[in-house]
Amino acid sequence: MPYTRRQVLVGAAAVSLASLFKVDVVAQPKPTRIILLGTKGGPSVGKSGRSNPATLILINDIPYLIDCGYGVSRQLISAGVSLDRVRYIFITHHHLDHDLEYGTLFYNAWVTGRPIHVDAYGPVGLQKMTQDFFSYAKFDIETRMVDEGRPDPRQMISVHEFEQAGLVMQYDDVKVTSCRVRHPPITQSYAYRFDARDRSVAISGDTAYAPELAEFAKGADVLVHEVMYLPAIEKLIKQLPNATRLREHLMAAHTLPEDVGRMAARAEVKTLVLSHLVPGDDPSITDEQWSEGVREYFKGRVVVGKDLMEI
Numbered sequence: 001m002p003y004t005r006r007q008v009l010v011g012a013a014a015v016s017l018a019s020l021f022k023v024d025v026v027a028q029p030k031p032t033r034i035i036l037l038g039t040k041g042g043p044s045v046g047k048s049g050r051s052n053p054a055t056l057i058l059i060n061d062i063p064y065l066i067d068c069g070y071g072v073s074r075q076l077i078s079a080g081v082s083l084d085r086v087r088y089i090f091i092t093h094h095h096l097d098h099d100l101e102y103g104t105l106f107y108n109a110w111v112t113g114r115p116i117h118v119d120a121y122g123p124v125g126l127q128k129m130t131q132d133f134f135s136y137a138k139f140d141i142e143t144r145m146v147d148e149g150r151p152d153p154r155q156m157i158s159v160h161e162f163e164q165a166g167l168v169m170q171y172d173d174v175k176v177t178s179c180r181v182r183h184p185p186i187t188q189s190y191a192y193r194f195d196a197r198d199r200s201v202a203i204s205g206d207t208a209y210a211p212e213l214a215e216f217a218k219g220a221d222v223l224v225h226e227v228m229y230l231p232a233i234e235k236l237i238k239q240l241p242n243a244t245r246l247r248e249h250l251m252a253a254h255t256l257p258e259d260v261g262r263m264a265a266r267a268e269v270k271t272l273v274l275s276h277l278v279p280g281d282d283p284s285i286t287d288e289q290w291s292e293g294v295r296e297y298f299k300g301r302v303v304v305g306k307d308l309m310e311i
C-alpha cells in the first residue's frame with residue numbers, strides 16, 4: 001500500500017529527530033576534570049609517594065598538562081591517559097622540578113608509535129630547551145628513524161614561548177591566559193588560568209604571595225596553589241650548611257599557608273587545592289597542619305592535594 005503524505009511526513013520527522021538526537025549525544029562536551037599528577041614541590045626524588053610537580057586538566061577529554069616534573073609519564077599512565085594522547089603542555093617556569101621530564105615525556109609519546117602532535121607553551125627558554133633535548137636524544141632518534149622507519153619527532157612538536165603575561169591560546173573549548181608571578185630570582189615565572197565552558201581553573205605555579213594573582217584567579221571554580229609549611233622546613237634545613245640562604249630563598253619565593261588562605265579569599269574562588277607541597281617528603285605533616293593556617297582566612301572548600309586525586 002502506498003504511504004499517505006502524512007505517514008511520509010511523520011516518518012521524515014522521526015528520522016530527523018533521531019539524527020538530531022544522535023548529533024546532540026556525539027557533540028555533548030565532556031565535563032572538565034582536574035587530576036593532580038605530582039604534588040611534591042622541589043626537585044628531590046623522595047620516598048613519600050608524592051611525585052614531582054605536574055597537574056592535568058582534561059577539557060572535553062583532551063589532556064592539558066601543566067608542568068612536567070620527574071615521573072610525569074608514569075603518573076599520566078596511572079591517571080589513565082595513554083602517552084600518545086598528550087596534546088598541550090604548559091610550563092610555568094624553568095626550575096627543573098617543573099620541566100625535568102618535558103623532553104622525555106614527548107619522547108615517550110613518540111615511541112608509542114601512534115600519531116602525535118604536541119603544542120608546548122612556556123616562558124622564554126622553552127625553544128632552546130626543546131632543541132637541547134633533541135640534541136641529547138639525537139643518536140637514538142636518528143637511529144630509530146632509519147632502522148625502524150619512524151617519523152621525525154622534531155616535526156611533531158610546536159613550541160610557543162612568551163616573555164609577557166596575557167592570552168596563551170584560545171579555541172572553542174577553552175581560553176588559556178597567563179599571569180606573571182613572584183618567584184625570585186626567576187622573573188619568567190607564570191600562573192595559568194583555564195576558562196573552559198563548564199569550569200575555570202587557575203594554577204599558581206611557584207610564587208610568593210602576589211596580589212596580582214588574586215585578580216587573575218578572581219572567581220575561578222578551582223585554584224590550585226603552592227604552599228610551604230615553615231615549622232617542618234626549619235626542622236629539615238637546620239642541619240644544612242646553606243640553611244640561611246635556603247630559608248631566605250624559600251621565604252622570598254614561596255607562600256605560607258596563611259597567605260595562601262588570604263589569596264584564595266581575595267580571589268573568591270570556590271575550591272582551593274594545595275599542591276606543590278614543601279616539604280613534600282615529610283609524612284608526619286597532617287592534612288590539618290597543611291590547611292589550618294589557610295582556614296583562618298579562607299572559608300571555602302580546601303583540599304590538601306595528593307597524587308592522582310581528582311577534583
Ligand SMILES: [Zn+2]
Nearest residue numbers: 041042097206
Ligand atoms: Zn617548584
Ligand SMILES: [Zn+2]
Nearest residue numbers: 093095183206
Ligand atoms: Zn620554582
